[in-house]
Amino acid sequence: MNAQQILRDIRLLERQDAEVDVQDLTEIVVSGRKPTGLLHEAYFAMIDAESAFMDATIGGDGYDEALAVYRRKRDEYLSIVPPMKRIDPARSWTPLRPHAEQRRLWMSPARFRVVPAGRRAGKSMLAMRYGVKRARAIQRYPDARYIFAAPVYSQAKRIFWSNLKRLIPRHALIGGDPRRAISESELSIHLVSGAEILVTGLDVPERIEGNPIDFITVDEVGNCRKEAWTEHIRPALSERGGEAWLIGVPEGRNHYYELAVQAQEEQRAHPELWSYHTWPSSDILPAEEIAIAKAELDELTFRQEYEASFVTFEGRVYYPFDRAKHCERLRYNPALDLMFAFDFNVSPGVAAVLQEQANVWARPDLDSLVTCSVDEIWIRQNSNTRTVCARLIERYRNHPGLVWCFGDATGGAGGSAKVEGCDWDIIRACLKPVFGDRLRFRVPAANPRERVRVNAMNSRLMAADGRIRFLVDPVSCPHTVLDFEGTTCTPDGSGDIDKKADPMATHLTDAAGYLCVEKYPLTQHITQVTQC
Numbered sequence: 428m429n430a431q432q433i434l435r436d437i438r439l440l441e442r443q444d445a446e447v448d449v450q451d452l453t454e455i456v457v458s459g460r461k462p463t464g465l466l467h468e469a470y471f472a473m474i475d476a477e478s479a480f481m482d483a484t485i486g487g488d489g490y491d492e493a494l495a496v497y498r499r500k501r502d503e504y505l506s507i508v509p510p511m512k513r514i515d516p517a518r519s520w521t522p523l524r525p526h527a528e529q530r531r532l533w534m535s536p537a538r539f540r541v542v543p544a545g546r547r548a549g550k551s552m553l554a555m556r557y558g559v560k561r562a563r564a565i566q567r568y569p570d571a572r573y574i575f576a577a578p579v580y581s582q583a584k585r586i587f588w589s590n591l592k593r594l595i596p597r598h599a600l601i602g603g604d605p606r607r608a609i610s611e612s613e614l615s616i617h618l619v620s621g622a623e624i625l626v627t628g629l630d631v632p633e634r635i636e637g638n639p640i641d642f643i644t645v646d647e648v649g650n651c652r653k654e655a656w657t658e659h660i661r662p663a664l665s666e667r668g669g670e671a672w673l674i675g676v677p678e679g680r681n682h683y684y685e686l687a688v689q690a691q692e693e694q695r696a697h698p699e700l701w702s703y704h705t706w707p708s709s710d711i712l713p714a715e716e717i718a719i720a721k722a723e724l725d726e727l728t729f730r731q732e733y734e735a736s737f738v739t740f741e742g743r744v745y746y747p748f749d750r751a752k753h754c755e756r757l758r759y760n761p762a763l764d765l766m767f768a769f770d771f772n773v774s775p776g777v778a779a780v781l782q783e784q785a786n787v788w789a790r791p792d793l794d795s796l797v798t799c800s801v802d803e804i805w806i807r808q809n810s811n812t813r814t815v816c817a818r819l820i821e822r823y824r825n826h827p828g829l830v831w832c833f834g835d836a837t838g839g840a841g842g843s844a845k846v847e848g849c850d851w852d853i854i855r856a857c858l859k860p861v862f863g864d865r866l867r868f869r870v871p872a873a874n875p876r877e878r879v880r881v882n883a884m885n886s887r888l889m890a891a892d893g894r895i896r897f898l899v900d901p902v903s904c905p906h907t908v909l910d911f912e913g914t915t916c917t918p919d920g921s922g923d924i925d926k927k928a929d930p931m932a933t934h935l936t937d938a939a940g941y942l943c944v945e946k947y948p949l950t951q952h953i954t955q956v957t958q959c
Contacts, residue, residue: 465507466507469500469503469504469507470504470619471565472500472503472504473497473500473501473503473504474563474564474565474620475500476493476496476497476499476500476501477497477500477501477516477560477563478560478563478564479493479496479497480493480494480496480497480516480520481520481556481559481560482533482560483522484520484521484522484523484556485523485529485530485533485553485556486522486523486524486525486526486527486529486530486533490522494516494517497516498515498516501513501516501596501598504598505598513597513598514596514597516596519593519594520556520594523549523552523553524711526549526706526710526711528704528705528706528710529549529553529704529706531704532553532702532704533553533557535698535702535704536698536699537694537698537699537700537701537702538664538668538669538670538671538699538700538701539670539671539673539690539700539701539702540670540671540672540673540690540701540702540703540704541673541686541687541689541690541701541702541703541704542554542672542673542674542675542703542704542705543674543675543676543677543683543687543705543735543737544674544676544704544705544706544707544708544735545676545706545707545708545709545710545711545712545732545733545734545735546676546708546720546732546733547708547711547712547716548706548707548708548710548711548712548735549711550674550675551586551587551646551674552590554575554644554646554672554674555575555587555590555591555594555644556594557672558573558575558624558642558644558672559591559594559595559624561573561622561641561642561670562618562620562622562624562642563595563599563618563620563622564620565620566620566621566622566641567667568621568639568641568667569621570621570623570638571620571621571622571623571641571642572622572623572625572638572639572640572641572642573622573623573624573625573641573642573643574624574625574626574627574635574640574642574643574644575587575591575624575625575626575627575643575644575646576626576627576628576629576635576643576644576645576646577628577629577645577646577647577651578628578629578630578647578650578651579628579629579630580627580628580630581628582628582646582647583614583626583627583628583646584614584626586646587626587644587646588614588626591616591624591626592609592616595616595618595624598619599618599619599620600616600617600618600619601617601618601619613625614626614627622641629645629651629652629655629659630652632652632654632655632658632659632660633659635659635660635663636659636663638663639663639664639665639666639667639669640660640663640664640667640669641667641669641670642669642670642671643660643664643669643670643671643672644671644672644674645660645671645672645673645674645675646674646675647674647675647676648673648674648675648682648683648686649675649676649677649678649679649681649682649683649684650675650678650876653681653682656673656682656686673686676731676732676735677731677735677736677737677738678731678878679731679737679738679739679878679922680737680739680919681919683737684737687703687737689701690702690703691703705735706735707733707734707735708720708732708733708734708735709733709734717733718892720732720733720891721890721891721892722890722891722892722894723886723890723947723949724882724886724890724891724949725747725882725885725886725888725889725890725891726747726889726891727746727885728882728885728886728891728949729890729891730891732949742915742916743912743914743915743916744881744914744915744916744922744924744936745881745884745885745888745910745911745912745914745936746885747885747888747889748888748911748912750901750908750912752792752889752895753888753895753897753898753899753911754898754899754900754901754908755788755898755899755900756900756901756902757784757799757800757801757898757899757900757903758801759780759782759801759802759823760782760784761825761826761827761828762828763782763783763784763828764782764783764828764829764830764831765780765782765823765826765828765829765830765831766780766781766782766783766830766831766832766833766942767779767780767819767830767831767832767833767834768780768781768832768833768834768938768939768941768942769812769815769832769833769834769835769850769854769938769941770834770835770934770935770937770938770941771812771834771835771837771838771850772810772934773808773809773810773811774807774808774809774810774930774931775805775806775807775808775810775906775931775934776804776805776806776810776811776812776814776815777803777804777805777806777815777906777934777935777938778803778804778815778818778819778938779800779802779803779804779904779907779935779938779939779942780800780801780802780803780804780819780822780823781798781799781800781801781939781942782798782799782801783796783797783798783799784796784797784799785797790895792893792894792895793894793895793896793898794894794895794896796896797895797896797897797898798887798896798897798898798942798943798946799897799898799899799900800897800898800899800900800904800907800939801900801903801904802822802900802903802904803903803904803905803906803907803935804818804819805906805935806818807931812850812853812854812857813853813857816853816854816857816858817857819858820857820858820861824861826862828865829865829866829867830858830862830865830866830867831867831868831869832854832858832866832867832868832869832870833869833870833938833941833942833945833946834870834938834941834942835850835874835937835938835941836870836871836872836873836874837874838850838851851868851870855868869945869946871945874941875944875948877923877924878922878923879944879948879949880937880940880941880943880944881922881924881940882949883940883943883944883947883948883949884897884936884939884940884943884944886943886947886949887943887947888911897939897943899911904935906935907935907936907939909932910932910933910934910935910936911936913929913932914932914933914936915928
């Protein structure tokens with residue numbers, strides 16, 4: 428028996444108790460001393476090789492060579508510790524397409540990196556890889572916290588949780604055991620390095636308080652509450668000099684825009700604190716995908732979502748609307764489905780009546796199928812849901828086909844709903860006896876954000892490629908036309924609708940917007956489709 432076989436036998440006998448101790452690792456890093464002992468030497472060598480490999484995946488050179496070195500160092504470490512399943516790192520850590528700005532972001536020394544980039548441009552995956560790399564490194568503190576957050580808990584889980592678990596090798600987990608290291612209920616992962624990875628939502632920013640934060644990624648920063656950064660995240664980063672990646676798609680000129688301006692102004696004077704990084708979706712996505720987006724989104728939304736521009740939403744909310752292009756004499760067609768869209772108010776009481784009709788006008792700027800506003804209900808004062816339904820029944824009780832109902836998921840806050848229950852219950856009670864099993868409801872479980880609804884409406888009015896998919900009859904829908912022309916934004920540039928400018932306006936376009944965002948969503952949300 429040679430010396431190598433004896434050493435291997437000794438390792439087999441000892442490795443059942445061989446596990447890296449977090450306190451030992453921290454003490455080695457803090458003291459600056461060289462690691463000693465077979466276990467520590469192998470672990471530090473593996474971490475160094477792993478870090479170099481992870482760097483090579485982000486547009487660096489020598490990916491294959493770095494992968495081979497990492498595999499070898501990992502196997503040397505795993506020959507000492509208890510046996511565990513080995514998964515090839517190349518399965519999860521594939522090389523990304525070389526991209527100069529992504530590489531600059533990855534290598535930046537700044538603590539706070541502001542990254543407004545285009546939709547599907549790789550920013551979330553880049554942030555996850557960087558956070559995992561930092562969490563896998565030897566920590567200066569045995570209770571290091573690495574947080575991955577989004578505006579709400581469910582969104583954070585959808586963006587990060589599955590991907591993070593795939594990026595972390597089994598030997599990086601405490602005990603090499605997912606059952607011990609991973610908590611599905613708390614969305615947490617405990618690593619051998621001492622780091623804890625947490626996934627959470629910032630709808631309640633207080634969730635992240637209590638202990639210092641060593642690193643945080645916040646995705647869709649523009650949709651988070653403004654005070655989440657200033658009052659909760661930034662103070663928690665102070666104690667240990669923690670890092671933050673603030674990533675997302677621009678959302679008008681809101682607090683994310685202010686952070687972007689701050690990063691651009693500060694990065695020259697204080698590159699150790701701030702850096703700013705941006706790139707469009709076209710750098711990453713195929714050209715055909717960009718062309719599809721241009722055909723589906725209005726110009727401002729396309730610039731914001733795919734070109735990562737902080738566009739200013741000022742003036743008219745429905746800026747693409749033009750009487751010369753969007754007004755045509757339309758006819759109700761009894762052979763087609765009928766769609767009622769509701770926005771619940773007392774003054775005025777409204778409902779939009781719409782149909783999807785084929786392009787019979789031979790206009791090259793129209794899509795083959797157009798959403799047509801063929802009629803409206805508009806009752807100036809003292810209206811309620813029953814009154815609006817009575818007008819609809821009076822005009823369309825003989826409609827032979829399906830009748831679809833869209834509208835505000837909240838069911839209204841005033842009028843008949845206060846004394847008779849949910850507005851949707853009232854609508855069912857009124858329309859069911861008339862339309863029977865032909866009555867359908869498409870009501871979201873919760874309303875999308877106002878900006879999402881407006882973007883969906885504007886994208887129907889005119890896509891970035893000039894295509895029109897929405898028409899209004901100016902004779903039967905005069906108040907709808909006035910809403911499109913007169914609804915304005917608040918002066919702050921956020922793009923929010925100014926509801927105070929004209930209390931009688933905005934309601935019919937709100938109703939039509941609920942239909943557009945439900946039938947033609949630009950983002951996904953849960954929908955209930957029912958037969959009444």
